[in-house]
Amino acid sequence: MRPEASAPFLPPLATKVPRRRAIIGLTPLIDVVFILLIFFMLASSFLDWRAIELNVPAQTATGSSAEGALLVEVRSDGVRLSGEPVSLDELATRVAARLETTPDQRVLVKPAAGVALQQAVTVLDRLAVSGVSDLSLIGDGAE
Template identity: 60%
Template sequence: MTGPVASRPSGLEALRAPVRRRPLVSLTPLIDVVFILLVFFMLATSFLDWRVIGLDTPRRAAPAAMTSDDSRTLRIDVGTHGLRLDGQAATLEEIARLVTTRLEETPDQRVLVRPAPGVSLQRAVTVLDRLAALGVSAMALSRPGAAAAEE
């Protein structure tokens, strides 16, 4: 009886559960999945298109000097009730046409944008964005209230 009967456990040994080896968990598939997710989200994410409007920061006396001494400078006043171009009421489209005409004659046309007190920043940025799209490279933005102080 040395064959199959001898290899069977007898008594209490038969009731014990066999010793199981714990499977080894490999980190390689986990790292692969995380890397694939990272690449997916990087490619699927839409990054914001930040546009920059270049402005000359005027010195304290620069806005007054630009408007009174230099007749080539266009002055755009952004008010709560509309826009004014060199003191005359105008729409943004009229200003765009005049600026385009001036840029054909003088490529370095200077423009001063003066928001009135209480005007939302978005209105001033809309004007600046339109000027930048037209190709104006010399823009200056005066402080709110500087228009009232000069007049």
């Protein structure tokens, strides 16, 4: 047997044609990102629609605006109801119990100097959820 006959058939070497690399166009990608950006800007809401109604206490010569009202002090060391330290849950429970007897009970909230705004808003929100309809925010000068 001849050695040429037992060798497998090999095709002749073809000349390699250089392949062009596929170029990815950035224009469609930018269009998609832009459309997604517009969609999420229009679909999302950045405003919180919850609102807390506050009343401005009336300034009278006799000072009767605070008479009979519950005074809630928001301090850096905690919350006080009529001078007594209470937790937020206890505050909500006591105010709700008071509202059962007098539904038009006035509640005055007095944040101390240096108290974080979020802490005062948390107290106001808890009182509003408890059912307080006459809620006033007072400063240091008003009592």
